[in-house]
Amino acid sequence: xxxxxxxxxxxxxxxxxxxxxxxxxxxxxxxxxxxxxxxxxxxxxxxxxxxxxxxxxxxxxxxxxxxxxxxxxxxxxxxxxxxxxxxxxxxxxxxxxxxxxxxxxxxxxxxxxxxxxxxxxxxxxxxxxxxxxxxxxxxxxxxxxxxxxxxxxxxxxxxxxxxxxxxxxxxxxxxxxxxxxxxxxxxxxxxxxxxxxxxxxxxxxxxxxxxxxxxxxxxxxxxxxxxxxxxxxxxxxxxxxxxxxxxxxxxxxxxxxxxxxxxxxxxxxxxxxxxxxxxxxxxxxxxxxxxxxxxxxx
Amino acid sequence: xxxxxxxxxxxxxxxxxxxxxxxxxxxxxxxxxxxxxxxxxxxxxxxxxxxxxxxxxxxxxxxxxxxxxxxxxxxxxxxxxxxxxxxxxxxxxxxxxxxxxxxxxxxxxxxxxxxxxxxxxxxxxxxxxxxxxxxxxxxxxxxxxxxxxxxxxxxxxxxxx
Numbered sequence: 001x002x003x004x005x006x007x008x009x010x011x012x013x014x015x016x017x018x019x020x021x022x023x024x025x026x027x028x029x030x031x032x033x034x035x036x037x038x039x040x041x042x043x044x045x046x047x048x049x050x051x052x053x054x055x056x057x058x059x060x061x062x063x064x065x066x067x068x069x070x071x072x073x074x075x076x077x078x079x080x081x082x083x084x085x086x087x088x089x090x091x092x093x094x095x096x097x098x099x100x101x102x103x104x105x106x107x108x109x110x111x112x113x114x115x116x117x118x119x120x121x122x123x124x125x126x127x128x129x130x131x132x133x134x135x136x137x138x139x140x141x142x143x144x145x146x147x148x149x150x151x152x153x154x155x156x157x158x159x160x161x162x163x164x165x166x167x168x169x170x171x172x173x174x175x176x177x178x179x180x181x182x183x184x185x186x187x188x189x190x191x192x193x194x195x196x197x198x199x200x201x202x203x204x205x206x207x208x209x210x211x212x213x214x215x216x217x218x219x220x221x222x223x224x225x226x227x228x229x230x231x232x233x234x235x236x237x238x239x240x241x242x243x244x245x246x247x248x249x250x251x252x253x254x255x256x257x258x259x260x261x262x263x264x265x266x267x268x269x270x271x272x273x274x275x276x277x278x279x280x281x282x283x284x285x286x287x288x289x290x291x292x293x294x295x296x297x298x
Numbered sequence: 299x300x301x302x303x304x305x306x307x308x309x310x311x312x313x314x315x316x317x318x319x320x321x322x323x324x325x326x327x328x329x330x331x332x333x334x335x336x337x338x339x340x341x342x343x344x345x346x347x348x349x350x351x352x353x354x355x356x357x358x359x360x361x362x363x364x365x366x367x368x369x370x371x372x373x374x375x376x377x378x379x380x381x382x383x384x385x386x387x388x389x390x391x392x393x394x395x396x397x398x399x400x401x402x403x404x405x406x407x408x409x410x411x412x413x414x415x416x417x418x419x420x421x422x423x424x425x426x427x428x429x430x431x432x433x434x435x436x437x438x439x440x441x442x443x444x445x446x447x448x449x450x451x452x453x454x455x456x457x458x459x
Contacts, residue, residue, distance in 0.1 A: 218382060236336055237365065240421050240436040245363070 048135045055139040055146065061154040062138035066108040066130055073157075073179035074106040078134065078146040081111070081120035085163035086145045092169055093145070094125040100176045101128070110134050110141070149175060167198040171283055174257060189265040195256060195282040211246055212281070214255045215267045230255055235263060238270045252276045257283040331369060331415045339418030340437040341448045344374070345401035349392040349422055351431035360386060361425045364393045369417045374404040377415065385424075393422050 053059050055078070066074060077093055079086040086093075100107040108130045111117040121131045134141060139156075148159040158175075160168050188194045201210075212228060214221055215235040233241050246252060252271050256264035264280055271278045334342075355361070362385025369378045379397045384390040397420060405412045421436040441448060 237419065237421060240336070240440050241363065244423055244436070 049140050052138060052140040055137070055141050055148060055156060055159065057156055057159070059139045059156045061148065061150050061156060062136060063150075063152075063154040064136075066106075066132060066137075066154070072152055074108060074150050074152075075100060075176065075179075076108045076110055076137070076148045076150060077124075078110040078137075078141040078144055078148070079120070079124070080144045081117050083144040089145055089163050090123055092164060094123075096147075096172060096176060097125050097129060099173060103177060105176050105179060108132060110137055147172060149179060167283070170198065174283055189261060189268060189280060191265050191269060193265070193268050193278070193280050195264075195280045198281055198283045201253065201279070201281060209247075209250045210253045210279075211250045212253045212255050213246070213267070213271070215263065216258060220258070224258055235267055235270070238267065239274070242271060242274050242276065246271075246276060248276060252278045254278060254280050255283070256280050330413070331417050332411065334416050334418040335448075336419045336421075336437055337441055337448045339368070339370070339402070339416055340420065340435075341441060342370075342403045342416075343400055344403055345399070346435070346438075347396045347399045348435065349389070349396040349424075349433050351424060351433055352386075352388040352392055354388060355386060355424065356426070356431055359426060361423075362386060362389070364389050364422045364424065366390075366393055366397060366420050366422075367417060368397055368400070368420055369415055370402045371415055372405045372412055374402040376400050376402075382419065389424055393420075 055061070061076060063074075066076065075096075077097075079093070081087070097107050097109075109121055109124065109126045110132050111121060112134055114121070114131045114133050118131075121129075142159070142161050145163060146159060146161045147164075149157045151157055160172060164172060212230040214230040214232050215238060216224065216232065217234050218232065221232045231245065233245065254264060254267045254271065256267075259267070264282075268278050268280050349364075363383065364381075364385070365383040367380045367382055368376055369380075371377045376398050379394045381390050381394070384393075402416070405414065405416075419437075423434040423436055425432050425434065
């Protein structure tokens with residue numbers, strides 16, 4: 001005959017299996033629950049999260065907790081001290097939060113438990129930054145770490161999930177410098193040439209050798225910090241210099257990140273007229289494989 | 299008595315203001331610089347002197363680009379030459395010395411823009427081709443390549459994608 005503790009144990013096991021199944025059905029990444037055991041241990045918090053809509057494009061984040069509803073845009077960084085990737089990306093988050101602070105762009109930090117995880121928030125340099133519990137966001141994070149760009153109403157416009165790659169880091173820094181560009185940027189040039197993100201370039205070019213061409217005026221180019229080597233030829237000099245300085249055997253990648261659309265289009269045209277193979281790169285607001293924007297409905 | 303010797307302050311103020319206002323348009327005109335498209339200004343050059351290839355660079359097998367901004371007075375004389383980009387200080391000096399001797403078409407006296415100074419870029423490529431030192435006036439070469447016609451970015455046709 002089965003003893004009472006054994007039945008109790010089996011019932012607990014059954015409950016756990018049901019919860020796990022519910023997690024899978026809801027599409028919630030089981031890794032989150034496993035990585036954040038303390039949240040799992042709090043059925044009420046977990047239950048709340050399960051009821052929430054996923055924090056994907058178009059989802060509404062509760063701005064009451066974030067407290068920045070009056071600003072046009074805000075970034076929400078969802079992290080956990082128990083997440084290895086969050087710890088690995090901590091120095092970058094610290095830089096990002098610092099840059100946002102200098103630019104006056106609101107940032108909020110979402111942690112499983114803001115009281116318990118206070119020290120982790122401090123590690124991220126989140127002094128003066130609103131820190132909220134995950135459940136207060138009113139949406140279910142897709143994973144950790146996750147960074148979401150939301151509008152004044154809390155609607156998720158774009159997100160970056162997982163530990164940010166180098167390209168994603170650059171894109172995020174650009175996004176913090178000019179959040180509106182990331183939302184309003186068109187996906188192609190007036191001439192029909194598509195614009196690709198730096199992170200998509202590798203796949204698009206298939207390992208072809210490239211030269212990155214930047215056509216900003218000299219003072220602007222010097223005043224902008226770039227993380228990759230680029231040939232600076234101001235646009236009005238391009239037609240005179242392109243054949244002398246650029247290798248026709250290489251694909252010319254026009255860096256349109258800090259260029260206006262018209263200027264980018266002209267640069268691409270100029271190079272194509274001169275017989276170069278050209279790709280327009282926009283690292284300010286293009287979608288990434290691991291993220292999405294409102295425009296592309298990812 | 300004093301009143302008759304010195305005009306009223308209001309009158310002096312009016313005179314000063316009138317004088318100031320009348321001098322304003324002239325001052326504004328003489329300080330105005332029209333930024334020309336690179337090829338358009340180059341096409342107005344009537345006397346040109348090519349920079350010399352510095353001997354030191356020959357021995358070092360050195361070459362590169364020098365870009366300068368030239369400002370031209372309404373009478374066509376070169377007023378200033380400013381370095382924008384250069385691979386070598388001696389080459390820059392050579393370019394400045396040569397461009398200072400250039401002459402441009404004077405703005406016609408009847409032109410409403412007769413007081414305007416013009417400014418634009420000039421680009422020179424110092425290159426050793428088969429061991430021979432060559433200085434190429436890149437803008438002139440482009441105009442020549444287009445049959446002497448000054449083309450702009452917008453007038454250049456775009457190929458079909």
